[in-house]
Amino acid sequence: MIFQHEVVASHIPFRLMNQHAVNDPIKLISMCPTMDLLAVCTETNSVWVARWFNALEKIWTLPAGKHANDKVEALTWRPDGKVIALGYSSGAIRLYNVDKLEMIHELFPPPIDSQQSFNSITSSAVNFLIWVQENESDNKNVNEQQINYLSTHPVQRYLPKLNTIPRAKPISNLLGNINESYEDELEDEPSNLIDLLIAGDASGNLHLSAKIIKASITPDLSYIILFVRASYTSPVVISKTSKNDRLVEVILNTGLLHTRKNEIRTLSQTYTTIKYLTEYIFEGFEQIKAEYENMKSNAKIYIDKFKLVLLENNANSKLSAEFVHFLATGKPSSLLQKYLEMHLTKRGLKDWESKGQKSFEQIREYIHHYVRPGCERLLLRLSTLIGYCKWQQKFKDLGLSESYVRSIIVYTECLVNRLENMLNAIDERYINFIEFHHWLQYEFDNIGLADHNQSQEAPPRIDISKVASYIKSSLHMDFLDNYFINPEEPAEIPLPNMLILRCNKMSTSTAYNVVNSVETEEFLDIIDNLIEGSEGTHLLFLDTRIVTQENQTFIYIAFCLSGTVQYSPPSLWVLRSSLKSDNERNSDPFNFEKSLDERTSEITFINLSNQERPNEYFRITDMQLFDDEKMHLIVTGINETENEVSSIAEINYSELNFVQVTGPYIIQVIEKSNRVNVVDQILDQKDLEKFTSLLVHQYRVITQFKPSKLTTNGARGLACILSEDKKRIIILDTNDQEDENEDNNDMMQFS
Incomplete structure (x- = not known):
């Protein structure tokens, strides 16, 4: 056993639900949050949605000639599983109804400012999409009158449908086909909840050369958290082939999006x-x-x-x-x-x-x-x-x-x-x-x-x-x-x-008013001197999750580093910091910035040592914060028989041994800040004994192929692993409480 096991760990492995092979290498894959569906984009830019529970049955494929010169760079599902969003290399975002295979909305990026700095990144390709819905529990105190006070006027409910216009052209920018859509179909049920689709590209408007690599949002939509790689000139590392970056967490106050969400x-x-x-x-x-x-x-x-x-x-x-x-x-x-x-x-x-x-x-x-x-x-x-x-x-x-x-x-x-x-x-x-x-x-x-x-x-x-x-x-x-x-x-x-x-x-x-109300509330300088060349530190993976526990909201950031002697062997870090609630902000608005600077964060370093070969370490292929407690990793190591073994492992990140560090910091101009970043603070303490070795809750050895990418669906307890050749996938049930003898009819309840 190359992993260290918890004493109370379950020995029931992740249950294999299905495995499939495809003809074209898979570039992007995402699991539907509510149904047994996969959305896939291949390296040939073919996009399709398929059922995975039995045979891999495609239910629709985007026509090959559709936006042929515009490559899909990101995709995500709407929380109800009825719509998928595709982000393109041109910066366009297109939403498709899964049932009807029709485009229901199309968004285009604003034109690039001609006065933009010459050294800034001008690419507008969408490199991530996240679609969230406000947590219903955040509105449990909202009465029915507040929910319905802006609902459609009764007169509009009794108006007849507009007649279908003969020979009308499709309204592709909005509804797909005007002949099949009616005005009353645009009405949602009265609700106090709001959906939010966040898209990011390589042109982060943060007055610095920044690439947004990850984003998350609080359940009540009050904060958006971005993680960016910000370029700067390093006085320490000088390389013609390297690019010096720092990893920065940016917390945005959503302003009107939170305070006027009903309106x-x-x-x-x-x-x-x-x-x-x-x-x-x-x-x-x-x-x-x-x-x-x-x-x-x-x-x-x-x-x-x-x-x-x-x-x-x-x-x-x-x-x-x-x-x-x-x-x-x-x-x-x-x-x-x-x-x-x-x-x-x-x-x-x-x-x-x-x-x-x-x-x-x-x-x-x-x-x-x-x-x-x-x-x-x-x-x-x-x-x-x-x-x-x-x-x-x-x-x-x-x-x-x-x-x-x-x-x-x-x-x-x-x-x-x-x-x-x-x-x-x-x-x-x-x-x-x-x-x-x-x-x-x-x-x-x-x-x-x-x-x-x-x-x-x-x-x-x-x-x-x-x-x-x-x-x-x-x-x-x-x-x-x-x-x-x-x-x-x-x-x-x-x-x-x-x-x-x-x-x-x-x-x-x-x-524009909603966007302009979004304000940068704070920066957290996580690590400096990230290098994209042959020397320095490499940021391998990063994932984030916002967790609300007992009326307190925490931001969890997990990332893996490797490269220089300072960060060698590869190390897994989890940073936890809390967000101020509305009540805390309103109680002392004049000292809010001061209170931010005095706040503390907690961090843990996970030792990736191999139990069977103490002088060797695991290599992390991919990782995801699965739910509010568990993290899933694809790790590879050498066993005692000198064979390379890849496994999917689960750890409880919320109960790790965290150490307190000062920060977050209010940094208005990151390049001029002389603050010590979070990771360097920990390394300067030279007290890594306080940190946690890799303690696995459960794991399963992957024998079907060599894995490369992990996609999860925490709400339904599912994980999808993509092979290194990108032509095979396996789907696992991660719920360790299920009976091993449960039959396929019971498993169909996932649909």
Whole structure:
């Protein structure tokens, strides 16, 4: 046995639940928090989700051509297991519904500041994603009235669904497909909880060259903890091929995200619905425009045929003038008669009438059944925002401006007014169009009867003034041009586009206010002189977890170091520090910074010695803080038979022998700080006897392959291990209380 075992340790190993092989090497893998699903990204940039309990059954695969030039760099699940988030090399983040394989949201990084320092990292690739939900126990004292005071107004609950727009393009930036999504589907159940998706890239905006490598968040969303590698110039280590870093913990106060989370959640739901409605209006307006262009092109086909007659007869005239002469005299000119008999024909006339009539009806339908109801629904949502604007106590700090919301209402009302005018114009032109074709059809028939010396039929009841009006103003079917393009200001943004821009600006204003309320509360300098070259100290792995125990919140940081003589052999460290509660901060706000500087942290050093070969040490391949007590490690060592053995081991990190160190420190400019970092403080004490040797609670030797990566699901007691060749995985049940003889039917309860 190469591990030192606890006396009370369970000898039941991690139970093997399944093992699978894949064709392409796996780059990223994540376990669903609620179901027996795996989300996988291969090194060929193929993304798929599969069931793992029996055979590895893929339930969907992202199409290969989807964002082909944008590589997936990070992925994570929403806490309810219904949505996965993908982070890309371009900095984009895309959310996919697992059930429907549709993109439900797409986020893009802001443009890089042209004045950014030349030595800063400009890469915007998303290198980590974390999706958390506020702990429900943090809201147990919130009564039902507080939970529901911002819920959807009852009137909105009884509104009918918006009609599906025919031939509408997918709204990929929001809902995937407008034909399958409705406004009421965007409504969540009234709740006081909020989800938070945190993404990080290599361009940490911390006024230093920093790479965010890990993040966590407190259960009540009051703090975000980042771990960054901050570059600096080392006076000790000088190497042309090395890069000197320090590992820094940064604690951010989330500001409005914590103090106004109910209001933010309500606004985000309202903004999402408004986004849907503006896209719905835009798509409807585009369909109106497309049908109008189709009506114009059909009319142009028959008008252009008259131009052929003019060319054939070397004549100069206009079709409208010929029709007016025909209407006034009752006899067509030779040019018009040739056009009617040889080019338009009676069948062509009926086709012109049929297509034109269909276009008129289609445009009316788009306005009546789609765009105008969408505008009315949008006005209702905007009026709700007006009510929020008047609630200064709750919404003043969230960037919601009553005057700005009213300006969007004015734009929406202008669009409604324009739609009404369009309807009036369409109704008038439609009547004239029908009268024109009835007259022309009658005259067409009379021409045929005259050719055969037959008596003419009695003229139908036709309004000659409407026929004349149509010939004069609508023959080319261009009577709606002014509703789409303002001839006085052709560069003017169309109203539907303006609605989208202004609504996006409104939601962005709230987002900026929330982001700007996040403040750096403290730094903790963990270790200096991290080197990415051939010399110095290497940070191998790092994981973090926030644990709440008896109304006190602790930050646990586990990391592994190796490299120089100072940190050789490889060592495993666990740092524990506490966070101030809201009550502690509010009790003495003036001495808060002082109290931070006087706070203490605790740290432990875990000796990775091999029990069978005392002069040798384990090598850690991967590690994760599994839950609030247990840490899982993939460790490799040499046994007494000179064979290399890899195992998954479990230790209780919360009960390790911690030693107190001073800090954390308030460091405004890290490069100028002369503080001693946490790790160096411990090494300077030269008292490593106080620290803990590796004491394993349970372990299992991995015989299937040589492991390389560990992925865990602490909520369901599962661990997934990836092979070194990245083509094989095993899934283990880490619950040491289960019966070894439990059958597969009971194991299915994990689903």
